[in-house]
Amino acid sequence: MTASITAPDDDRPPPARFAFDRCTWKEIAHLLGNLPAALLGFVYVTVTITTSAGLTVTVVGLPLLALVLMGARLLGRAERARARALLGVRVDEPSPLPGPGRGAGLIAPVWYRLKDPVAWRTVLYSVIRLPWGVVTFTVMMVGLFVLWPVLPFIARGLSNADRAMVRGLLSPSDELERRIAELESDRGVVVDTAAADLRRIERDLHDGAQARLVALAMGLGLAKEKLLEDPDAAAAMVDEAHGEVKLALQELRDLARGIHPAVLTDRGLDAALSAVASRCTAPVAVTVDLDERPAAAIEGIAYFTVSELLQNISKHARATRASVDVWRSQDRLMLQVTDNGKGGVRLDSGGGLAGLAERLGAVDGVLAVDSPSGGPTTITAELPWRTREACEAHAPQGAQRPREAGRTPST
Incomplete structure (x- = not known):
């Protein structure tokens, strides 16, 4: 599911007031919690990415980096939950990362993780949050003891910056990124299916028509040798070979029908x-x-x-x-x-x-x-639906056919 970057109207907090209402206390709690959360994220990102980057010369470097990015996604989920609970920021969870399809081997899943835009934005979020966490924690501590009368307005301004960062960096991938990931996954499915079809055609040719034609050639060779010394036996072998030709032709027709039937074209x-x-x-x-x-x-x-x-x-x-x-x-x-x-x-x-x-x-x-x-x-x-001429989707034409009773609705 893809979320909009701009928050809906009911996502906005009530106007800031001099009074310390429930929303203000939640904002203060969030701003004070920024520093420990930022420290955790910064240490995780810097230590693990530095370690995996140093190991890229070995076989474990890139798989380790892929695992680090999976962990970054979990960090992003925790930060979204914290912002949702304390700041009221309603950002949907990103869609699961599409897989590379069946038969893609061991490298493809790692490569898909390494290209995960949601995880990399979470890494960026974790890096820039440390200085921001120091600022918000310091301002809130000073405000609680010195700037008490205007603290709700300070908390609102800093919290709005937090809201903007969460929406900008921790929101789901935009539609284009999601679509690219889906198309890459679909391409793997198409390639796998095409390879399986080619193997099936090769197997059918080898085990069916090819084997029959080889037997036919051997039978005709034997008939040729017997043509002068035993014409009756040769005629019987030619008649048998004629039946084999018919069977081979039928197998080839069935195989061609399985690839693309002529009647469809x-x-x-x-x-x-x-x-x-x-x-x-x-x-x-x-x-x-x-x-x-x-x-x-x-x-x-x-x-x-x-x-x-x-x-x-x-x-x-x-x-x-x-x-x-x-x-x-x-x-x-x-x-x-x-x-x-x-x-x-x-x-x-x-x-x-x-x-x-x-x-x-x-x-x-x-x-x-x-x-x-x-x-x-x-x-x-x-x-x-794609037109035969342009092979592209176009605007609807004509009235929709009425659905009969019992039809499964469109999903």
Whole structure:
């Protein structure tokens, strides 16, 4: 969640008065506590960062610095809590730092921590707070014994400076920083998915069509040798090889369909989803209500999303009927797959649906699951709508399709 740098109206303290009200005493307590809090933060930051910087020539330097920055985030959380309790500063907690994605290795998590803008701003906050803590502690101690009548006004001025520092340095990353971090994480997901797909294609070619073609070549070689001495045996071997060619062609067609089906390119989602629905073990009703085609990449993601969901129905749902609905809702492409199977589907971490949700998230998509035990199961996916011509998001066109009863709302 991203917080605004400027405080809302109800975040402002009441006007300062000569009387010592509850707000004034809280401000005084905060200003007196600045020095011990600043000492703790300054010592932690200077000692740990100096130590980890000195160890960067070894293998433990950068991982240690990443741990130091994780600790700096905890310091920032404590300071936000103190400011929230004593100064009434309402600053949201920063979002968790996005991870580098699955299969990223050992270096990527360290690198993500080293680039954490929230932690580095907390380090800066801890460094500049020590002289400020000395100033506020000294002024408050003098004020309590010498400047008592005007102390509420002094406390208010110093506290406003504290409020500004907390909002400026300890607030969550701005939207741009957060978006950059998300896109970097999504890029890792896309790279991992592409690498896995390439390995799958290589494995299918090696174990399927390639092995069949090698056997076919050997069979034709044997038939060639027997052609003169045993024509009947050679003819039988050629006939067998002809069957092998047909099987190899079918495997290559299936593999090509798994990469990107030609019917999707030529005729769009309606025909492509109807084709994949015909291979489901349960009868599937397909409804596609689109007045134009989205970008080819979005079409491909939508196709493979529905294809994977229908495969899950065939393997696990024990359903007797299913439906696929595709429509456009403003600037989103909506997909909904429903079946009357046993239900109990969960979006658990590490499962197939979790991987699908992760891939959708890499393109700003969302996956929602509604599957009570006993069924029915409704899985809704949202993808960004991008025009086929410009491949960019544009303003909504046309009226939103009315939602039917039972549809899962957009998340």
